[in-house]
């Protein structure tokens with residue numbers, strides 16, 4: 024991968040860090056260790072390739088999780104009728120010792136999928152560059168050098184796939200425990216939900232991301248009441264990114280009733 028501008032600076036710093044780590048790999052297994060450990064060939068183990076992997080991992084994992092969590096908090100403020108329902112579900116999902124089982128948080132799972140449907144983090148998903156000419160099965164021809172992407176925002180609001188697409192309705196994904204309907208999870212990938220990428224090469228961090236967001240929401244819901252100080256539900260658009268407003272503030276007040284205790 025060719026880097027330019029600020030990436031040269033980032034690459035130089037990460038190279039320094041990775042090169043140093045080769046000396047004491049076994050002492051502190053961390054992400055660098057695991058990338059090298061999973062490499063099969065000397066070429067894959069080369070510092071240049073490990074640096075590229077480390078930078079790619081940072082870009083893939085760093086910003087999207089907090090953005091998705093921020094959107095979930097904003098949707099809780101906007102659709103606050105779900106707060107008590109989610110608190111109740113949290114209590115019911117507790118196992119021995121008071122631990123929450125995230126797989127039992129079915130409504131929260133649907134709430135997150137619906138939050139993502141109406142607030143994808145980018146208008147486009149699966150962005151690619153044709154490095155050589157490519158012809159799809161239907162005859163569409165892509166000359167070399169062209170950029171392609173899946174228009175996920177349009178797909179996620181398409182009424183052919185999501186009836187009444189403008190309404191926030193987590194129940195559209197819900198199936199009661201005793202129903203024959205297949206369970207749809209936040210982490211499920213298909214062409215109608217490209218939030219996590221394509222079904223053939225989707226985000227490998229999605230189960231981790233989903234659980235982290237759920238644990239954060241459990242903590243907030245159990246310990247705080249939340250209300251928007253200045254409700255700005257409009258996103259901030261930057262190129263194709265759809266980010267939560269930078270100026271919206273949410274007030275967290277310790278709960279009068281502590282739900283978690």
Ligand code: HEM
Nearest residue numbers: 083084087088091149150218219220224225226227228232
């Ligand atoms: C809400 C949070 C996240 C979202 C929405 C998200 C979304 C995505 C998407 C759409 C892709 C596919 C990109 C493409 O094919 O062009 C992707 C790939 C990837 N994600 Fe995530 N991601 C999230 C969190 C994470 C986290 C927390 C990690 C790591 C801990 C992670 C690691 C990766 C990696 C390594 C890839 C590249 C996989 C490959 O090319 O085979 N992601 N992610």
